[in-house]
Amino acid sequence: MANILEVARRAGVSSATVSRVLNKTGTVSSNTRFKVEKAIEELKYEPSMLGRNLRNSESRLLLVLIPNFSNPYYTEIINGIEDYSIANGYNILLCETDSNPDRENIFFNMVKNKLADGIISMDPTVNMQKLTELADEHPIILCSEYDEGGSIPYVAIDNESAAYKAIKHLIKLGNHNIGLINTDEKFLYARQRRKGYERALKEFNLPIRNEWIYTTAGLDFQHGVQAMRKLLQLNEKPSAVFAVSDTLAIGALKELNVRGLNVPDDLSVVGFDNISFSNMTTPTLTTVAQPMYKMGFTAASMLINSIKGRKVESVILDYELIIRESTMK
Amino acid sequence: MANILEVARRAGVSSATVSRVLNKTGTVSSNTRFKVEKAIEELKYEPSMLGRNLRNSESRLLLVLIPNFSNPYYTEIINGIEDYSIANGYNILLCETDSNPDRENIFFNMVKNKLADGIISMDPTVNMQKLTELADEHPIILCSEYDEGGSIPYVAIDNESAAYKAIKHLIKLGNHNIGLINTDEKFLYARQRRKGYERALKEFNLPIRNEWIYTTAGLDFQHGVQAMRKLLQLNEKPSAVFAVSDTLAIGALKELNVRGLNVPDDLSVVGFDNISFSNMTTPTLTTVAQPMYKMGFTAASMLINSIKGRKVESVILDYELIIRESTMK
DNA sequence: TTGAAAGCGCTAACAT
DNA sequence: ATGTTAGCGCTTTCAA
Numbered sequence: 001m002a003n004i005l006e007v008a009r010r011a012g013v014s015s016a017t018v019s020r021v022l023n024k025t026g027t028v029s030s031n032t033r034f035k036v037e038k039a040i041e042e043l044k045y046e047p048s049m050l051g052r053n054l055r056n057s058e059s060r061l062l063l064v065l066i067p068n069f070s071n072p073y074y075t076e077i078i079n080g081i082e083d084y085s086i087a088n089g090y091n092i093l094l095c096e097t098d099s100n101p102d103r104e105n106i107f108f109n110m111v112k113n114k115l116a117d118g119i120i121s122m123d124p125t126v127n128m129q130k131l132t133e134l135a136d137e138h139p140i141i142l143c144s145e146y147d148e149g150g151s152i153p154y155v156a157i158d159n160e161s162a163a164y165k166a167i168k169h170l171i172k173l174g175n176h177n178i179g180l181i182n183t184d185e186k187f188l189y190a191r192q193r194r195k196g197y198e199r200a201l202k203e204f205n206l207p208i209r210n211e212w213i214y215t216t217a218g219l220d221f222q223h224g225v226q227a228m229r230k231l232l233q234l235n236e237k238p239s240a241v242f243a244v245s246d247t248l249a250i251g252a253l254k255e256l257n258v259r260g261l262n263v264p265d266d267l268s269v270v271g272f273d274n275i276s277f278s279n280m281t282t283p284t285l286t287t288v289a290q291p292m293y294k295m296g297f298t299a300a301s302m303l304i305n306s307i308k309g310r311k312v313e314s315v316i317l318d319y320e321l322i323i324r325e326s327t328m329k
Numbered sequence: 330m331a332n333i334l335e336v337a338r339r340a341g342v343s344s345a346t347v348s349r350v351l352n353k354t355g356t357v358s359s360n361t362r363f364k365v366e367k368a369i370e371e372l373k374y375e376p377s378m379l380g381r382n383l384r385n386s387e388s389r390l391l392l393v394l395i396p397n398f399s400n401p402y403y404t405e406i407i408n409g410i411e412d413y414s415i416a417n418g419y420n421i422l423l424c425e426t427d428s429n430p431d432r433e434n435i436f437f438n439m440v441k442n443k444l445a446d447g448i449i450s451m452d453p454t455v456n457m458q459k460l461t462e463l464a465d466e467h468p469i470i471l472c473s474e475y476d477e478g479g480s481i482p483y484v485a486i487d488n489e490s491a492a493y494k495a496i497k498h499l500i501k502l503g504n505h506n507i508g509l510i511n512t513d514e515k516f517l518y519a520r521q522r523r524k525g526y527e528r529a530l531k532e533f534n535l536p537i538r539n540e541w542i543y544t545t546a547g548l549d550f551q552h553g554v555q556a557m558r559k560l561l562q563l564n565e566k567p568s569a570v571f572a573v574s575d576t577l578a579i580g581a582l583k584e585l586n587v588r589g590l591n592v593p594d595d596l597s598v599v600g601f602d603n604i605s606f607s608n609m610t611t612p613t614l615t616t617v618a619q620p621m622y623k624m625g626f627t628a629a630s631m632l633i634n635s636i637k638g639r640k641v642e643s644v645i646l647d648y649e650l651i652i653r654e655s656t657m658k
Numbered sequence: 659t660t661g662a663a664a665g666c667g668c669t670a671a672c673a674t
Numbered sequence: 675a676t677g678t679t680a681g682c683g684c685t686t687t688c689a690a
Contacts, residue, residue, distance in 0.1 A: 001441075001466070003667055014677045019669055026670090027675055046441040050383045051667025054682050057379065061422075069404040070605065078398055082425060086435065093390075094423040096411060106415065112330075112375040114683095137330070221609045250609055257611045276399065280550045280579055282586045282611055332683055343661045348685055355686090356659055380683025383666050443667095 002043040004051075011039035022047055058117055062092045062303060063107055065121040067099050071219060071247065072275040073292075074122060077143065080296025081120060088304050090117070099125040111138045118303045121145075124187040139306035143299040144290075145188055146314075153312045155298045157319045159189045162288045163196025163242070165321050166270045169286075170240045171204050173327060175268060179212040179238035181227040181248050183219060193244045193272070212238050216248060224251020232259060239267060240327075246271035246278045246287055253281055253326065269326040283325030291317050331372040333380075340368035351376055387446055391421045391632060392436055394450040396428050400548060400576065401604040402621075403451060406472065409625025410449060417633050419446070428454035440467045447632045450474075453516040468635035472628040473619075474517055475643075482641045484627045486648045488518045491617045492525025492571065494650050495599045498615075499569045500533050502656060504597060508541040508567035510556040510577050512548060522573045522601070541567050545577060553580020561588060569597035569656075575604045575616055582610050582655065598655040612654030620646050 004022075008015040013032060020026040021036040028036070039045070053059050062085055066074050078094065085092050093116060095107045104127060110116045111134065118139035121131060128147050134140060135152045146154035170178050178201065185191050194213075201208050214230055216223040224243060228251065231238060243249035249271030256263050263269055263283050271278055274289035295317055302312045333351075337344040342361060349355040350365040357365070368374070382388050391414055395403050407423065414421050422445060424436045433456060439445045440463065447468035450460060457476050463469060464481050475483035499507050507530065514520050523542070530537050543559055545552035553572060557580065560567060572578035578600030585592050592598055592612050600607055603618035624646055631641045 001443075004669095005667080015667090016669080016678080017676060020676090023669080029675060032675075046438065048383075048667050049439070049442040049444040050379070050386065050388065051682090052669075054377075054379045054383045054666085054684090055668045055670085057682065059379065069398075069407055070401070072399070072401065075398040079425070086432070091422065091435075091439070093420065096408070103415070106420075109375065110378070110420070113378040115378040221605065254609050254611065276550065277606055280583050280610075282583065333685095334683080344684080345661060345663095345686075346659090349660090352685080358659060361659080377683050380666095381685075383668090383682085384684045384686085386666065 001048075002045045004045075004047065007036065007039045007043055007045045010043060011035040053114075057114060059115055060090050061116045062090050062300070063095050063110060063116045063119045064092050065095050065097055065104075065107060065119060065123040065126060067123045067125055068096050069094075072277065073245070073247075073273045076292035077122065077296035077299075080293040080298075081143075081300040082296075084297045084300035085304070088300075090300075090304060092300075097123050097125070099123070101127060104130075108134055117307050120299045120303055124189070139303055141299050141303045141306065141312070143295060148188060153302060153306070153314045155295050155302065155315045155317065157290050157295075157317050159192035160196040160199070162272070162319045162321075163193035163244075164200045165196075166242055166272070166286075166288055167197050167200035168203075169321060169323070170242065170268060170270060170327065171200065171206070173240070173268065173329065175238075175240035176206055177212070177236070177238040177240070178206070179214070179231050179241040181214050181216060181224060181231075181241060181243035181252060183216050183223075183244055183248070185215070190244060197242060219245050219247050221247055221251040221254065224248035224253075225255045226251070228252035228255035232256075232261075237267075240264075240269070241267065242270045242272075244272050246273045246275045246285060249285055249287070249326075250277065250281055253283075253285065257282075263326050264329045268329065271326075274322055279324070281326075283328075286324045286327040287322050289320045289322050291319070330377075331374045333374075333376065336365065336368045336372055336374045339372060340364040386443060387636075388444055389419050390445045391419050391629070392424050392439060392445045392448045393421050394424050394426055394433075394436060394448060394452040394455060396452050396454055397425050398423075401606065402574070402576075402602045405621035406451065406625035406628075409622040409627075410472075410629040411625075413626045413629035414633070417629075419629075419633060421629075426452050426454070428452070430456060433459075437463055447636050449628045449632055453518070468632055470628050470632045470635065470641070472624060477517060482631060482635070482643045484624050484631065484644045484646065486619050486624075486646050488521035489525040489528070491601070491648045491650075492522035492573075493529045494525075495571055495601070495615075495617055496526050496529035497532075498650060498652070499571065499597060499599060499656065500529060500535070502569070502597065502658065504567075504569035505535055506541070506565070506567040506569070507535070508543070508560050508570040510543050510545060510553065510560075510570060510572035510581060512545050512552075512573055512577070514544070519573060526571060548574050548576050550576055550580040550583065553577035553582075554584045555580070557581035557584035561585075561590075567596070569593075569599070571599045571601075573601050575600035575602040575607045575614060578614055578616065578655075579606065579610055582612075582614065586611075592655050593658040597658065600655075603651055608653070610655075612657075615653045615656040616651055618649045618651050620648070 142154035
């Protein structure tokens with residue numbers, strides 16, 4: 001593969017001139033430009049990003065940290081990140097951490113090593129202390145899950161009020177016994193959604209009963225199945241359930257189905273995230289939609305602004321309660 | 330951020346010696362090594378990959394081309410690719426082409442530009458001609474979708490025989506009228522699965538009826554819904570349907586459900602891919618499982634071997650028919 | 659065992 | 675308008 005010097009020689013100019021043509025900087029006579037372009041063409045020259053990046057000390061690569069690919073929740077966010085990034089000359093590197101600190105370190109090092117210019121983290125299991133240290137020296141944005149009171153800028157929705165709204169919807173339908181399928185409260189969104197759940201119950205003078213709150217060990221469908229199974233073993237069963245993720249809610253629907261229970265007649269279900277699948281279940285799932293594409297898009301714009309040295313502020317976006325069959329009675 | 334020279338000065342050695350310590354090459358006295366490690370520690374030095382990559386003219390980055398993230402089919406393959414790659418010191422860059430030639434070009438250029446060392450393409454819509462040209466100069470592996478008679482090495486399953494087996498299963502259950510929900514036959518797997526479908530029918534002297542073969546415009550759930558709707562409008566309806574992807578099959582199940590038809594009593598359904606969701610539908614979905622993780626793992630090992638200059642051969646992996654409720658009658 | 663120095667491919671300051 | 679040159683951070687050959 002030809003390098004810039006060979007192009008320069010063939011065109012009878014210096015490498016500086018070739019660089020000017022390549023980057024459309026400085027001034028080049030149209031005659032010289034023509035010669036250079038001809039040489040580029042003839043040699044099928046492609047500039048090496050390795051040289052350019054070293055010289056400019058930038059990689060134009062952004063890291064996107066997610067715990068794992070298999071959660072469909074992330075796909076639309078990633079689309080948003082990717083669209084903004086590519087439009088602005090950056091590429092993204094999707095990093096699956098598997099909630100594994102070793103992997104996390106690899107990715108952190110890529111930033112320290114100048115292999116990437118910044119990070120968007122969507123990983124709720126990320127080591128926030130390390131990330132905050134890293135944020136001292138490198139541009140970092142949090143997306144969806146963030147650090148309350150921390151210093152790293154974030155994009156998110158108001159989880160507390162979204163959960164509140166979902167529960168209020170269930171209450172207005174006449175449900176007084178409302179269960180919660182939550183996930184580990186080490187996650188901020190889990191704590192926030194639980195708070196919203198409790199606020200709504202209190203507001204309507206409904207009791208908060210611990211046996212109606214089930215905490216799962218993960219977000220797979222199977223965890224939702226498991227959770228619903230437990231709730232159905234109770235003497236006094238809830239008449240509605242709010243799951244903090246669609247995957248859990250779908251697992252719950254599956255279990256209800258297997259038990260021959262009718263949703264929403266026997267029990268109403270609300271999920272969270274509006275993954276594409278939530279419209280394919282029977283019944284279709286009532287859920288909270290986050291503006292995922294916009295979240296990703298916004299996060300990317302914040303990160304790139306931050307890389308360019310501009311100051312960025314955290315952003316709270318709107319959500320929407322999408323009412324479908326699982327709560328239509 | 331300190332560079333190698335500062336470390337060298339602080340340790341009272343040359344940058345060459347620091348490099349030797351860093352890379353564990355050459356010979357360094359344990360005393361010198363100690364001094365260098367101390368200096369690295371004190372300065373919190375992290376080697377720049379930019380410099381190293383330029384020098385070694387490699388990026389240790391692999392591109393993985395997929396048409397879009399939202400198809401859950403790809404997630405396990407990606408896990409396999411990622412595990413092998415990371416274990417061997419490479420990182421992967423997930424590239425969503427959206428079947429858009431412009432995006433594709435960006436990614437091709439990254440390889441030409443030395444920003445990436447090779448490509449694994451899972452994109453059935455990729456411009457095979459361009460990719461083949463690129464493969465002359467750069468390591469490229471195809472995964473799952475490949476180029477029949479082409480020169481690029483691939484990992485895949487035998488789609489024709491997998492479809493054949495699925496149809497034979499339906500026939501043995503007593504189905505004589507079997508529909509096919511296929512996708513655009515510009516895709517190799519679509520042509521191969523159709524062939525398998527036809528071979529099984531012929532073998533049992535069953536007619537191949539064009540009105541029972543529906544070709545969708547895409548792989549979203551909604552396309553499956555649409556396809557089933559059309560098949561149900563026929564005067565003579567099929568008693569079983571084979572869809573070439575789980576997403577389509579799940580859409581079909583949804584439509585059957587909406588129409589109040591029972592699966593498998595009124596109509597049996599078989600999908601393809603064994604996505605995690607296929608076990609959450611009601612009824613659960615009979616489907617063909619590809620060894621996705623292994624496919625990804627294999628593809629990555631082939632690519633890295635190819636980068637290291639070793640010769641690689643195409644690989645055909647085994648599949649498995651997973652029988653679930655949608656065909657249990 | 660260690661150091662000096664060249665060079666990977668590029669850009670930009672400076673000179674002409 | 676164009677060329678000369680230094681240097682980004684690293685590795686490696688050659689010499690000591």
